[in-house]
Amino acid sequence: MIQNASTQDAHSVTPSKLWNDLANKVLEGYRLTENDGLSILQCPDDEILELLAAAFRVRRKYFGKTVQLYFLMNAKSGLCPEDCSYCSQSKDATSEIPKYNILSRDKLLDGARVASERGSKTYCIVISARGPTEREMNAVETIVPEIKQTYDLKICACLGLLDAQQAERLKDCGVDRVNHNLNTSQDFYSEICSTHTHEDRIQTLEHVRDAGLEMCSGGIIGMGEEDLDVVRLALELRELAVDSIPLNFLIPIEGTALPPSEKLTPRYCLKALALYRLANPRCELRIAGGRELHLGSMQCLGLYAANSIFVGDYLTTEGQPPDADYKMIEEMGFEVTRHEEIVT
Numbered sequence: 001m002i003q004n005a006s007t008q009d010a011h012s013v014t015p016s017k018l019w020n021d022l023a024n025k026v027l028e029g030y031r032l033t034e035n036d037g038l039s040i041l042q043c044p045d046d047e048i049l050e051l052l053a054a055a056f057r058v059r060r061k062y063f064g065k066t067v068q069l070y071f072l073m074n075a076k077s078g079l080c081p082e083d084c085s086y087c088s089q090s091k092d093a094t095s096e097i098p099k100y101n102i103l104s105r106d107k108l109l110d111g112a113r114v115a116s117e118r119g120s121k122t123y124c125i126v127i128s129a130r131g132p133t134e135r136e137m138n139a140v141e142t143i144v145p146e147i148k149q150t151y152d153l154k155i156c157a158c159l160g161l162l163d164a165q166q167a168e169r170l171k172d173c174g175v176d177r178v179n180h181n182l183n184t185s186q187d188f189y190s191e192i193c194s195t196h197t198h199e200d201r202i203q204t205l206e207h208v209r210d211a212g213l214e215m216c217s218g219g220i221i222g223m224g225e226e227d228l229d230v231v232r233l234a235l236e237l238r239e240l241a242v243d244s245i246p247l248n249f250l251i252p253i254e255g256t257a258l259p260p261s262e263k264l265t266p267r268y269c270l271k272a273l274a275l276y277r278l279a280n281p282r283c284e285l286r287i288a289g290g291r292e293l294h295l296g297s298m299q300c301l302g303l304y305a306a307n308s309i310f311v312g313d314y315l316t317t318e319g320q321p322p323d324a325d326y327k328m329i330e331e332m333g334f335e336v337t338r339h340e341e342i343v344t
């Protein structure tokens with residue numbers, strides 16, 4: 001286990017050496033333990049810059065100073081029969097949000113145009129559902145080839161629980177990747193949802209992998225979980241070998257069951273991002289929902305660990321204007337990329 005510098009002999013180790021040594025080990029293939037993860041999340045705030053420098057060394061090796069942009073299209077809003085307590089689209093939420101069935105071909109195609117114009121690498125088509133209906137599958141199968149003929153975009157589909165055949169159909173129509181978030185640890189899952197299980201979500205990811213699709217799966221922090229749940233999710237995603245991790249920080253939306261989280265300070269969010277980077281060195285790591293709300297003026301520091309953000313709005317909440325994102329990336333000396341390149 002890593003000891004924080006403050007818990008060791010002050011003359012034997014500095015925070016800089018402590019976190020730099022961990023980065024060295026990770027770059028040599030070391031796999032973080034649960035105790036390592038807890039040491040990161042619980043390190044003194046004064047060590048954040050050294051911790052981020054360590055995370056950045058790992059990020060730089062695999063992604064250089066590139067930033068990948070993702071664009072979300074809420075292709076079907078509200079009307080979900082599930083009861084995920086963080087979600088404004090759940091059957092139990094009383095949030096005032098738009099409610100509509102799957103968007104028309106023209107609207108889905110127009111969303112792809114906007115995604116492309118904003119420099120996005122990936123267009124994410126998201127529906128609120130336990131799983132897709134036949135009509136929704138047909139809509140995706142129809143629009144995806146058309147989008148891919150027209151724009152240089154990767155497609156990520158987030159359609160809820162999938163069976164093996166549905167995953168294969170998505171692969172066949174040109175979908176590149178499926179997003180299905182585990183959201184939290186196995187132990188905590190029943191606290192946030194009763195209509196499906198953590199195991200159900202794992203099974204969908206297995207179908208996705210078996211169909212030859214890339215796996216995108218992440219979490220939400222700030223739902224009342226313990227630090228150990230945050231760590232366990234990071235390590236579970238590593239074991240599943242997901243390609244991409246969106247890390248959300250709970251946006252407490254009026255009408256949903258979950259209260260605001262007191263632990264989501266900007267410093268805690270940065271430690272969580274560093275943890276996910278060090279636990280998943282080669283994985284795309286995206287600062288997702290809650291970036292603006294919880295990181296505030298420290299958003300740019302998050303990009304020393306993460307290599308990706310959403311540009312534009314989230315599913316039912318607003319993001320900051322795209323120009324603010326481009327400006328932040330440029331001022332950091334980073335650059336937007338549409339490519340996969342891994343710098344070695």
Ligand code: SF4
Nearest residue numbers: 080082084087090128
């Ligand atoms: S399944 Fe998805 S859309 Fe439905 S309540 Fe859960 S998170 Fe929201």
